Amino acid sequence: MTPQGRILGIGPTDNTSDQRTPRQRLRLIPEQARSSFVPVVPARFITRSHEWDMTRTAPDRPRAAGVPIEVTGTVRTQSGRPLANALLEIWSANHYGRYRHVEDHSGLKLDENHLGLGRVLTDEDGRYKFWAISPGAYLARPDIGRWRPKHIHMSISGGSSRLITQMYFPDEPNNAADPMAILMGGAFERNIGKPRDVAGADVDEAFDFDIVMGGRNATFFE
Amino acid sequence: MSDAASNLLAPTNEDTCGPYFPIYFADPALEDLTRVDPGLVGQAAGTPIILRGRVLDRHGELANGAILEFWQANAKGLYRTPETEGHPDIDPWFHGYGRLRSASGAYEFKTILPGATDGRAPHITITIFSDGISRIVTQMFFSDHAGNDADPVLQSVGDDAPKLIARHDGRTASGAEVYVFDIIMAGAGETPFFDDLES
Incomplete structure (x- = not known):
């Protein structure tokens, strides 16, 4: 069978997806040019020492409102190789579903103890850990009553691997109607954190979220 | 699928970055590749250029909140990758x-003109993230460059x-x-x- 590029799906009930999703079938990259499509992100050790703990704005400040959680996991390529020294950039809404972002005009409540911004690096075994406030769901489409389920945004870059994704939470009532979850279909479960014991950590809930970097780029230089 | 392929781990799904990618994560050193961080001695070799333009949606409106990532060879046409480590044409700077993140959808990126190499005309790969889409990728070229006619990527898209x-x-x-x-x-x-993914 002759390979073909994908046609990207448009998220149902997602106006922005309708406005921005390319309609043409994606083009295949000629083999001679394939390597030029593999960005290699230089290691950027720009995290600050407190940024793994998103439950506070600084180490000497109080905990933000809501449920503090721990998220841990390993970042690997599809062949199972751990990705060491990868940068995770993490952002999430507060307990009330509000982002501390100048373009969030939802009017939902801000929390003086919550920034919702974190950066961590994976260790030599590809492992990462951060604390966050379990984010609130929010009404994304008031006109049709569609909510965005609780989610934490993550951007992972390291070597030739690049991924922006979201971690969702199990058994959330709004998961099923989320446009991106619908596009993922049965694979959506891979993007759901797995609850585990907090194992003595100073949080109320803990989740494992192992990340697998897909595609040929991630292993191009192996 | 081969046996080896079936042993691969299932990839985490790409997802939209949404409208609120943190401006806090902006890094001026990644928006101007002609020099290393401000205040340090170190200048990339080559011709400085400014690449500017707009990211537009289906209705011709600016796509606000777009993240653009750029990937290019140095002035001598060499990509800095694990494979080229130690190559004499590596530019240490x-x-x-x-x-960069563009609030409005209009962007400006300062860099150097990439060199031609290996049968390829000068080019920059651009990755775009924004609300409503997962990662999309293209590659851009420079007008009036003699090598464009023979470039395999430009040839592959025909009239486009x-x-x-x-x-x-x-x-x-x-x-x-x-x-x-x-x-x-x-x-x-x-x-x-x-x-x-499919190429």
């Missing part, structure tokens, strides 16, 4: 990866090749040559995007 070629603006800004490249995400005049 140029790594080739840039990133002009959509991948930046226009030389004919003026300079801050001592840099200005090139203009608009990205049309969807609809009439849609920019060709490439599939690096």
Whole structure:
């Protein structure tokens, strides 16, 4: 069978997806040019020492409102190789579903103890850990009553691997109607954190979220 | 599928970055690749250029909140990758990866003109993230470059090749040559995007 590029799906009930999703079938990259499509992100050790703990704005400040959680996991390529020294950039809404972002005009409540911004690096075994406030769901489409389920945004870059994704939470009532979850279909479960014991950590809930970097780029230089 | 392929781990799904990618994560050193961090001695070799343009949606409106990532060779046409480590043509002051977030959808990126190499015309790979889409990828070229006609990527898109070629603006800004490249995400005049999962 002759390979073909994908046609990207448009998220149902997602106006922005309708406005921005390319309609043409994606083009295949000629083999001679394939390597030029593999960005290699230089290691950027720009995290600050407190940024793994998103439950506070600084180490000497109080905990933000809501449920503090721990998220841990390993970042690997599809062949199972751990990705060491990868940068995770993490952002999430507060307990009330509000982002501390100048373009969030939802009017939902801000929390003086919550920034919702974190950066961590994976260790030599590809492992990462951060604390966050379990984010609130929010009404994304008031006109049709569609909510965005609780989610934490993550951007992972390291070597030739690049991924922006979201971690969702199990058994959330709004998961099923989320446009991106619908596009993922049965694979959506891979993007759901797995609850585990907090194992003595100073949080109320803990989740494992192992990340697998897909595609040929991630292993191009192996 | 081969046995080896079936042993691969299932990939985490790409997802939209949404509208609120933190401005806090912006890094000025990734928005100007002509020099290392401000205040340090270190200048990338080559011709400084400014690449500017707009990211437009299906209705011709600016796509606000877009993240653009750039990947290019140095002035001698060499990509800095694990494979080229130690190569004499590596520029120690140029790594080739840039990133910016455009609040409005209009962007400006300062860099150096990449060199031609290995049968390829000078080019920059651009990765775009925004609300409503997962990662999309294209590659842009420079107008009036003799090598464009023979470039395999431009040849592969046929009549759409002009959509991948930046226009030389004919003026300079801050001592840099200005090139203009608009990205049309969807609809009439849609920019060709490439599939690096299936290719």
